[in-house]
Amino acid sequence: MRYIALLTATRPDTPPPPELMEAIMKLGEDATNSGALVDQAGLSPSLFGARVGVAGGELTVTDGPFAEAKEVISYAVYDVRDKAEAIEWTARFMRAHRDLWPGWEGESQVLKVMGPSDFE
Amino acid sequence: MGAADPALVHRTVEAVWRIEAARIVAVLARLTGDIGLAEEIAQDTLVVALEQWPRDGVPDDPGPWLLATARHRAIDQIRRRQNYAAKLQLVARSTTDTDDGGYDAVLDEGRIGDDLLRLIFTVCHPTLPAESRVGLTLRLLGGLTTAEIARAFLVPEPTMAARLTRAKKALAGVEFGLPPAAELAPRVQSVLATVYLIFNEGYAATGGPAWVRPELADEAVRLGRLLQGLLPREAEVHGLTALMELQASRLPARVDPSGRPVLLPDQDRRRWDRLLIRRGLAALSLAGSLGGGVFTVEAEIAACHARSRSHEDTDWERVAALYEVLFHLRPSPVLRVNQAVAYAMAGDPARGLALVDAVSGEKSLRDYPQLPAVRGDLLARLGRADEARAAFARAAALTRNEAERSLFSSRAVAP
Numbered sequence: 200m201r202y203i204a205l206l207t208a209t210r211p212d213t214p215p216p217p218e219l220m221e222a223i224m225k226l227g228e229d230a231t232n233s234g235a236l237v238d239q240a241g242l243s244p245s246l247f248g249a250r251v252g253v254a255g256g257e258l259t260v261t262d263g264p265f266a267e268a269k270e271v272i273s274y275a276v277y278d279v280r281d282k283a284e285a286i287e288w289t290a291r292f293m294r295a296h297r298d299l300w301p302g303w304e305g306e307s308q309v310l311k312v313m314g315p316s317d318f319e
Numbered sequence: 320m321g322a323a324d325p326a327l328v329h330r331t332v333e334a335v336w337r338i339e340a341a342r343i344v345a346v347l348a349r350l351t352g353d354i355g356l357a358e359e360i361a362q363d364t365l366v367v368a369l370e371q372w373p374r375d376g377v378p379d380d381p382g383p384w385l386l387a388t389a390r391h392r393a394i395d396q397i398r399r400r401q402n403y404a405a406k407l408q409l410v411a412r413s414t415t416d417t418d419d420g421g422y423d424a425v426l427d428e429g430r431i432g433d434d435l436l437r438l439i440f441t442v443c444h445p446t447l448p449a450e451s452r453v454g455l456t457l458r459l460l461g462g463l464t465t466a467e468i469a470r471a472f473l474v475p476e477p478t479m480a481a482r483l484t485r486a487k488k489a490l491a492g493v494e495f496g497l498p499p500a501a502e503l504a505p506r507v508q509s510v511l512a513t514v515y516l517i518f519n520e521g522y523a524a525t526g527g528p529a530w531v532r533p534e535l536a537d538e539a540v541r542l543g544r545l546l547q548g549l550l551p552r553e554a555e556v557h558g559l560t561a562l563m564e565l566q567a568s569r570l571p572a573r574v575d576p577s578g579r580p581v582l583l584p585d586q587d588r589r590r591w592d593r594l595l596i597r598r599g600l601a602a603l604s605l606a607g608s609l610g611g612g613v614f615t616v617e618a619e620i621a622a623c624h625a626r627s628r629s630h631e632d633t634d635w636e637r638v639a640a641l642y643e644v645l646f647h648l649r650p651s652p653v654l655r656v657n658q659a660v661a662y663a664m665a666g667d668p669a670r671g672l673a674l675v676d677a678v679s680g681e682k683s684l685r686d687y688p689q690l691p692a693v694r695g696d697l698l699a700r701l702g703r704a705d706e707a708r709a710a711f712a713r714a715a716a717l718t719r720n721e722a723e724r725s726l727f728s729s730r731a732v733a734p
Contacts, residue, residue, distance in 0.1 A: 200537075232548030233338060234541030238594060276594070278541065280534070283334035287381075294379070315533065315571045 201237075201312040202285035204292070206272045208305030210244055219299040226295060230277070230288050238276040245270050272305070276312070285309050325373040332368045335381040340462030341545070343389045345434035348495055350393045354441060355487045358459060360396060364389040436549050437497055443510040444493045451486030452513040453520075458483060460545070461538050471535050472520070507550065511559045511614065514542045518563050522570070523720075531574060536567050547602070557606035558615030564599035565621035568592040580722045584630040596625045616645045635665035652678035656693050668700040688717035692727055699734040707734035 230236035245263035252259045275292070277285045289307045296303050311317075340361065347357035364385055378384040442455040457463045457471070469479035498506040521535025543560035550556045572586035581587075603622055606615040620641045627633040642658035655678045659671030675694050684690045695710030708731050715727035 228548075232545060234544030235338070237598060278537065280337060280537075281330075281334065283330040284338060287331065287334045287338060291382075315574070 200279060200281060200285075201314060202277045202279060202282065203310050203312055204275045204277065204285065204289045205308045205310065206274070206292075206305060207269050207308065208272050208303070209268050210270050210272070211303070216300055219295060222295040222299055223292070226291055230275075235277050235279050235284065235288055236275060237278045239274065241273045242271055269305075282309070282311065285311075328373045328377060329369065331377055331381070332365070332372050335385060336365050336368070337462040339382050339385050341435060341438065341460045342431050343386055344459050345438040346386060346431060347389055347393050348438055348441075349434045350390065351397060352495060354438070354459070354490055354495060356396070357393070358487070360392050361389055363392055432549055433497070435545075437495060439510055439546070439549070440498055440506055441493055441495050442490065443506075443513045444490075445505065445509040446493065447486065447489055449513070449516060450482060451489055452509070453516055454479070454483050455486050455490065456513055456542070457517065457538065460542060463538070471532060471538075507553055507555065510546065511555055514539050514546070515559060515563070515614075517542070518566075522566055531570060533567075533570055536563070536570065539563055540567055552609065554606045554609035555612040555614050557602045557609065558612055558618050561599045561602035561606055562614050562618035562621055564595045564602060565618060565625050568595035568599060568625060574722075578722065580720075580726055582726070583624065586630075588629065591625070599625065613645065613648050616641055616648065620645075630664070633664065635661050639665055652681040652684050653687070653689075656684070656687075656690055659697060660693055663697055663700055668697045672697040672701065686717055688714045688723065688727070690714075691717065692730075695727075695730060695734060699730075704734055708732070 227236060227239065245265045245267075248263045250259075250261045250263075250265070252261070275289075277288055279285050279288070286309055289309050293305070293307055296305065343364065344354070344357050344361050347360050348354045351357050351360070367388060368381075368385060372378070372381075439456075439460060442459055443452050447455075454468060457468050458465070463471075465480050465483060466476050468483075469476040472479065474482075518536050518539035521532045521537070521539065523531070540560070540563045543556070543563050546553075546556045547560055568591050569583070569586060571592060572588065572590040573581055575581050599618070600622060603615065603618045606612075606618065620638055623634050623638050623641070639658055639661035642654055642661060646654045646658070655674045659674040662668065662671035662674065672694070675690065675697060678684060679690060679694070691710040692714035695707045695714060698704075698707035698710060711727050711731035711734060715724050715731055718724050718727060
């Protein structure tokens with residue numbers, strides 16, 4: 200089963216502590232070597248993105264940045280046996296933030312990617 | 320941390336367990352020198368977690384918690400066993416091996432990597448029967464329960480339990496260790512063959528009602544990735560993982576909504592898993608740069624399909640040529656059957672039929688349903704409909720897969 204974890208947080212003014220980056224690299228390596236982590240990337244600030252919407256029959260394109268305090272910071276795609284495993288890998292990632300970046304707050308949404316088993 | 324919803328904690332324990340099981344058993348096997356004992360202690364540790372975590376809360380670092388708890392129990396066991404004078408050999412081992420530098424050293428990644436390799440090479444030892452290697456690999460490296468493995472192989476749980484017990488007994492005669500350099504190649508081959516057996520049991524089930532059992536295929540793909548991390552310089556490790564990822568990319572298109580098999584020519588390629596294709600191609604290029612081998616060439620063939628927009632657009636000349644390479648690396652009459660399909664697609668069914676007819680007398684292919692099925696297809700392409708019908712009827716009679724039988728039966732009527 201495939202899950203995608205989307206990390207949402209307030210984009211900080213200062214770069215993350217090197218210890219956190221180190222811990223994230225290590226965790227990524229563990230998850231990759233377990234065969235669980237199959238894709239991941241950090242996402243640039245919304246300044247570099249855009250929104251394309253449809254409302255009232257109109258298509259609108261709005262360039263970033265956007266005013267929201269919180270942005271999607273990164274994503275990770277896990278190939279695991281069940282939701283509990285996806286939660287466990289995500290919890291490890293969030294725990295590293297909590298322990299190594301005082302005051303940091305954020306949220307990861309763990310979403311199941313639809314696959315053949317969803318149509319059985 | 321306080322107590323939480325017991326059902327949720329239970330699921331967490333099991334998830335952490337499956338993630339960590341291989342590493343825990345591997346470390347314990349090094350400490351005790353006995354895989355059977357290592358598994359017992361690992362199971363005890365799981366029981367401890369299932370008792371404690373719902374009561375005290377999930378520990379802050381659940382993975383290391385399991386490993387540390389398991390290690391303490393192992394050292395306890397060894398000390399107890401030291402009291403038995405008869406266990407002289409174990410005493411000798413324990414005085415050297417339990418002196419592992421304590422908690423931090425147990426968590427040392429390089430060392431755990433070696434422990435994992437030792438475990439993998441041991442449970443996939445070529446002297447063990449394939450059935451044992453498969454069962455032990457899923458149990459000890461995949462962290463699956465006996466019930467889960469039994470379900471995957473469609474056998475009753477007591478049957479699988481007995482099979483695993485036999486396998487563990489057979490392990491007693493196998494030395495727990497890394498193969499010497501001179502034996503590395505055949506030992507790696509035995510590991511890869513075991514993983515590929517698991518994959519194929521999921522990808523093209525040989526028995527039972529379902530044509531695919533994705534959970535087994537997924538398990539094998541994850542094992543392949545694990546091996547990539549442990550043996551990064553072995554070309555064929557990447558070759559096998561590439562092959563499995565490329566084949567698994569087709570799983571979403573391999574059955575229709577009613578569960579019937581959809582063969583490669585008829586698959587809706589828009590349903591192929593692009594992420595797995597991308598990963599498979601990357602692993603394949605790594606395998607190629609390291610020298611390749613049989614699995615790498617097979618992955619090259621799978622890549623020809625992955626890169627093509629349609630069945631017709633496939634570079635069939637290249638596929639046929641790759642089968643020739645494969646035949647020289649590992650001669651097998653089955654390859655000729657596959658190569659015949661490629662010639663048929665390249666517009667030369669007569670050349671394909673000649674290849675198939677040349678191997679049709681092979682004893683090993685006597686009960687191989689694909690032989691008459693491919694022959695039937697070639698005959699149909701050559702306009703020899705009556706002979707094609709007979710061939711498909713034979714294929715339907717030979718296959719043990721129910722879904723495949725219905726496919727062949729329909730072509731026996733309308734080839």
